[in-house]
Amino acid sequence: MTQAAPLAEIWRGPFLESVHAGHAVICDGTGQIVSAWGNPDAVVLPRSSSKMLQALPLVTSGAADTAGLGAEHLALACASHQGAPRHVDRVNQWLSDLGLTDNALQCGPQESRDADLRIDMIRAKKSPCRVHNNCSGKHAGFLTLAHHLEAGPDYVAPDHPVQTACRDAFETVTGMDSPGFGIDGCSAPNFATTMHGMARAMGWFATAGQRSDRLSKAATRLTEAMYTHPDLVAGDGRACTRLMRASQNPIALKTGAEGYFIAILPRHGLGIAVKAADGATRAAECAIAALLVRLKVLHPAHPDVAAFLNPAIVNWDGLVTGEIKPAPGLMA
């Protein structure tokens, strides 16, 4: 975690109140580093930014086709969704199609991040369910693969066929052995790799449409699912959804816990990995927006871009008291 470079600044009035450092790597389709900030060799857990890697075996195995999954299912498999009705209803239907219920999910229950649904559930005295967990689509994908492989129900065990398939895919596309895993917020293993490894994987995803092997075809299908359904990948107000929509060319974006963020840019043939070394989401969102502006993928004046690139800090009474902005050198 040494050599982190400045990513984002927090200003209040005339004072630089806080500053975020981290690592960022842009790779092309061959895995070569195009630009880097911080330490490309830093080993990091990409958390939910690796969901499209974890979804590769779902497609390559044939499980997705056998189960009749469409682009909406695949977008949800790659999602950290809001637990809004549009997400919860689709995952519940998917589980029902598998002959399963919420109980089959190994992720824990999480309160919905959708303000209206959360308030409705509080008023109706309903407890959060596993399907409301932001990872429930990924887990529905795991269950689909486990069923296809005729494997047991404990699909988050690191030696379960679902997870060994995920690890194989992860190591193939990052181009290196993973040094190990941590247990994620949803109880699934999350495999570690370097910043370069993750950016290499994103560059590989971005150029998958130029190749015809099974793994590349699966990557293209997942990337297309993400940018076709940005509202399913995250939700209203969220960075992934708003920034994907703000791009004129199709791009896939995915946040991860503890300040991770990735971008897949098929038109440019580039992939990006960002990690705020301190784990701050506000820094990762600002930095990924700045890098996408740098690459002319996003326009800084677009309201949905400015909302993350240079958001106002607003206090309890609605006064603007400061702003977040990218560290010098990141955007241009």
Added chain:
Amino acid sequence: MTQAAPLAEIWRGPFLESVHAGHAVICDGTGQIVSAWGNPDAVVLPRSSSKMLQALPLVTSGAADTAGLGAEHLALACASHQGAPRHVDRVNQWLSDLGLTDNALQCGPQESRDADLRIDMIRAKKSPCRVHNNCSGKHAGFLTLAHHLEAGPDYVAPDHPVQTACRDAFETVTGMDSPGFGIDGCSAPNFATTMHGMARAMGWFATAGQRSDRLSKAATRLTEAMYTHPDLVAGDGRACTRLMRASQNPIALKTGAEGYFIAILPRHGLGIAVKAADGATRAAECAIAALLVRLKVLHPAHPDVAAFLNPAIVNWDGLVTGEIKPAPGLMA
């Protein structure tokens, strides 16, 4: 913001997932630095960690005595409270005693951080009020002083007599001119100073009981109010409250937004100022606990200390997936 030193580490399984850097200074009653990490000359906004400085004019002016304020009122004036019934009811009564209502508060409305009250209010379809704002006690103190000074209702204006009195007190006890202010989350000016300036002020507070001047007497009264009513300074589960209670000797602790934390240690005659450079509360809480263990003020095995010094990271399903711990060299 240069030269920040490591303060706290975030581990997930075998991986150092994130790391927080910042500044920490320990000062004695003469303002001499006893120990320091990072940059003592870093200029920072101490945010709510400066509330006991902002409350000094309330006492020195005679306003507190004229209004008949007791230790509970003074603890609330120094508080970032939870907006629990115990806080809200006392501030409402205080306002009523002044012949005022919630409408006189210039802080904006904030949803209660007390889980039961928040849920009750959602079910009763009640909107958050200004009195629920974590700063409502500080603002009740401002209103009390404004009334005593026969000054106007816009008590958060930087040139209002309440705020010029706050600035005078702030500069006196930090021992230096403030380079300016930012507007805080509650709309009041928040004066900037160096880490050394803030630690000097805390050392001055810690030794105030040894002096008989009016300002020192006010400081002693505020410090005693804080450690006599730790539940009013923050609330259930909060670091200030739990760590003050965990100390065998009376100490006063106060968190501030964007990773600030201070400690006043009368028995040791020492003051501490901590700032996580990235603004992370989890880092400031871990670091202040580590420094208090270092000074043998707190015991690392006490459950309320361990909860901030070395908390487990628990996922949605209740599994322990990692831990937070102080950076090497901070605790010993």
